[in-house]
Structure formats: structure tokens, C-alpha cells
Amino acid sequence: MTPAIRTAELSKRYGSRTALHALDLTIPSGSVFGLIGPNGAGKTTTLRMLLDIIRPTSGTARVLGEDPRTGGPALRRRIGFVPGELRLEGRVKGRALLDHFADISGPVKPGAIDALAERLGLDLTRQVRTLSKGNKQKLGLVQAFMHAPELLVLDEPTSGLDPLVQREFLTMVREARENGQTVLLSSHVLSEIQQTADAVAVLSRGRVVAEGAVESLRLASIRRVRAGLADTTEDAVRTALGKLTHLRDLDVTAMGEVVRVTATVNGDIDAVVKEIARHRVVDLAVEEPDLEESVLGLYGDAASTERETAEEADRG
Known part of the structure; x- marks a missing residue:
């Protein structure tokens, strides 16, 4: 089976700064894959390149078997996306906005929007500009899930949500996997990764410092x-x-x-x-240890390695 996502030597540089360095990643179809890392680790950069929001400096990526740079609207309709900084404004009501998104994303089963809104506690009759951050986030989740896409790309998806809604979201992620969908989840909330992900990659300063099953991180030393x-x-x-x-x-x-x-x-x-x-x-x-302590340990190891490498280069 073709992987849902595969990257090879994927890199992104901004001048002299490397945001992502030679990322090799394979995400099987029908799995939940977590990206963990602090701010500036390269998580959002990775997701944006996979969606062709930004272009890589070098390397290749394949998403659902296609090059995101040439896949165009047909590929994007197969993906549900929640950005890390979701900006929704305007006098339009929630339902009208979702109907508009449905026209763009493709077929949405009758009743799917209402069912998702009910699960998340979202009032679709209110104008978007009057919604709180949490309710705007719910709106973003509904638009991502409503057309049952083959791939869900979720960047910090529970930002602003209360604990009960977060729990419901995690149930939605597990259901998506059971339905054969693939989920790429970037999060600072490590419990989300622990409860849903089959595998995880830990990013630090644009590099993968660990990758594997979630349990393998928790069994660190x-x-x-x-x-x-x-x-x-x-x-x-x-x-x-x-x-x-x-x-x-x-x-x-x-x-x-x-x-x-x-x-x-x-x-x-x-x-x-x-x-x-x-x-x-x-x-x-x-x-x-919990996953957080393991991950923090990995960050420390990565930082130490980078410092040692830099010092050796200086001495050379």
C-alpha cells in the first residue's frame, strides 16, 4: 500500500537559517502520526510544505501518492486541514461558512455538519465574528472532518478547547483511523499524542531526534x-x-x-x-516517565549533540 505521506531529504531554509533539515518521513495509510516539538522545531513548516502552502528549498514530498506542488485542487479536496493559527472573521453565520467550504472541499454527507457541530457543542446560527477562540476552533475542526477526507492534517487542533471538547476530538481522531483515514497531528499537548498516535516523530531545531512507536519513547532510559x-x-x-x-x-x-x-x-x-x-x-x-519527560530528555540530548558538533567545527 502506498504511504499516505513520504518525504525524502525535505528541507527549508530562510537565508542562513534552516527551519527544516533533510526530513525523511513515511506515514502509513490509515494511521495516526504525531509530530512533537517545541516552538520553532519545524512542525508547522513541515505541514505547510506538505500542503504546498510554502515550497521546500530542497528534497521531495509525496502526499496521497502525488506531489503537492502539482496536485492542485483535486489533491487538496482529499485533505482536511486545521492550521495552527486559525483566523475566521466576518458577519457570515457558521452554517453558511461551512456550506461554502463544502462547495469547495467536495461532497459532504447529509447531516454530517450538524452531527459534528452537536458533538463539539458548536452553535451554527451565530456570526463567525462573535465566536470565541474556542468556538472558532470548533468551526475549523468541523470543516476539516465534515467531508471525511483521506488525510487529516491538524496543527495544534485543540488550541482554545475545553477539556470535554478535547476528549470528544480525540474520539473523532480514533474514529477517523478506524474508517481508514490517515491523521497527521502536530501538538504541544503530549497527552493527545499518547492517547491517539500509532507513531511519533520528535522534532528539535528542524531535525528529527527520535521516531517510532509512542511506547518506545515512554520506554526511554x-x-x-x-x-x-x-x-x-x-x-x-x-x-x-x-x-x-x-x-x-x-x-x-x-x-x-x-x-x-x-x-x-x-x-x-x-x-x-x-x-x-x-x-x-x-x-x-x-x-x-510520562511522554513529556522522555521528550524533554531527547531535546536535551539533541541540543548537546548540536553544541558538540559546533564546537568541533570551531576547533577544526
């Missing part, structure tokens, strides 16, 4: 350790654990006869457990 130790002292524990260079945020506090230890392990946990086991262990918890 970062762990949080909490322990209670007896028959020892605060100083002895702090000295012993302080020798382990892959511990951070180490906190050792004596509470009565028990020394409480909390730390974040970035690397091999075996040495930490063995060091703790030298004492009488009252309790021990090793917690899997």
Missing part, C-alpha cells in the same frame, strides 16, 4: 526512583548515590528512622538499584 532506606544515615546515602553520574534531581532527606530518596535516572538503572540495595530497603518505587 529515564526513570524516576523513590525509596525509603533504614539503618543508615542521610550523609551516607547522599555520598553513595552522589557518585552516580547519571542521576539528577537527587534529594535525600532523613525522616525519623527512614532516609527518603528521590531521583531521576537517565541511563542504566541497574547501578542505582544495586547501590540502594546496600541498605535496608523499606520501600521502593521505580516509575515510568
Whole structure:
């Protein structure tokens, strides 16, 4: 089966600044793929090139088997898009605006607009200019989903939405996947990625620093350790654990006869457990990090690598 999206060496430069560097990406049809990254990481740049809103400096992209630069209106009708900065104004009412979009995007099943509006709690009788940011975002979601496109490209789609509507949106994404649609989701809300995505790419400074199944990120080498130790002292524990260079945020506090230890392990946990086991262990918890902590760790690794590369270039 042809991938829904495939890029090869896709790059975008603005003068001397590289916004996206040699992106190689393959997104299978019928999957939900997440793009994670801080502001300026290259997420929106990537989406805009896939939609031919901006042109790449170099490299190639294929969207639904076609080159977005030549696919034209026929390709765009097969895509539903919510931009990161959705601007909707005017005296036109919500329903009239969606009817206009339906004429452009292609066939919309009878009742689809009303069903989506009801699910999201959107009043279609109000003028667009009177809507709050959250309600304008709902309007944007309806126009993206209403014609059941083969591909949904969603850039920060839950911006301004309340938690209940966010939950409904995530249900809509899962339903789209079950219907065989492909979803490319860019988000700062990491829980959205955790709950919906099959795979994810982490962008940092225009480069992919990690890619794979969401679970593979959560199984990164970062762990949080909490322990209670007896028959020892605060100083002895702090000295012993302080020798382990892959511990951070180490906190050792004596509470009565028990020394409480909390730390974040970035690397091999075996040495930490063995060091703790030298004492009488009252309790021990090793917690899997959430996706956010894993991703932040990856950003740190990427930044360190970039600094080292730059320093080596300077020395050369």
C-alpha cells in the first residue's frame, strides 16, 4: 500500500537559517502520526510544505501518492486541514461558512455538519465574528472532518478547547483511523499524542531526534526512583548515590528512622538499584516517565549533540 505521506531529504531554509533539515518521513495509510516539538522545531513548516502552502528549498514530498506542488485542487479536496493559527472573521453565520467550504472541499454527507457541530457543542446560527477562540476552533475542526477526507492534517487542533471538547476530538481522531483515514497531528499537548498516535516523530531545531512507536519513547532510559532506606544515615546515602553520574534531581532527606530518596535516572538503572540495595530497603518505587519527560530528555540530548558538533567545527 502506498504511504499516505513520504518525504525524502525535505528541507527549508530562510537565508542562513534552516527551519527544516533533510526530513525523511513515511506515514502509513490509515494511521495516526504525531509530530512533537517545541516552538520553532519545524512542525508547522513541515505541514505547510506538505500542503504546498510554502515550497521546500530542497528534497521531495509525496502526499496521497502525488506531489503537492502539482496536485492542485483535486489533491487538496482529499485533505482536511486545521492550521495552527486559525483566523475566521466576518458577519457570515457558521452554517453558511461551512456550506461554502463544502462547495469547495467536495461532497459532504447529509447531516454530517450538524452531527459534528452537536458533538463539539458548536452553535451554527451565530456570526463567525462573535465566536470565541474556542468556538472558532470548533468551526475549523468541523470543516476539516465534515467531508471525511483521506488525510487529516491538524496543527495544534485543540488550541482554545475545553477539556470535554478535547476528549470528544480525540474520539473523532480514533474514529477517523478506524474508517481508514490517515491523521497527521502536530501538538504541544503530549497527552493527545499518547492517547491517539500509532507513531511519533520528535522534532528539535528542524531535525528529527527520535521516531517510532509512542511506547518506545515512554520506554526511554529515564526513570524516576523513590525509596525509603533504614539503618543508615542521610550523609551516607547522599555520598553513595552522589557518585552516580547519571542521576539528577537527587534529594535525600532523613525522616525519623527512614532516609527518603528521590531521583531521576537517565541511563542504566541497574547501578542505582544495586547501590540502594546496600541498605535496608523499606520501600521502593521505580516509575515510568510520562511522554513529556522522555521528550524533554531527547531535546536535551539533541541540543548537546548540536553544541558538540559546533564546537568541533570551531576547533577544526
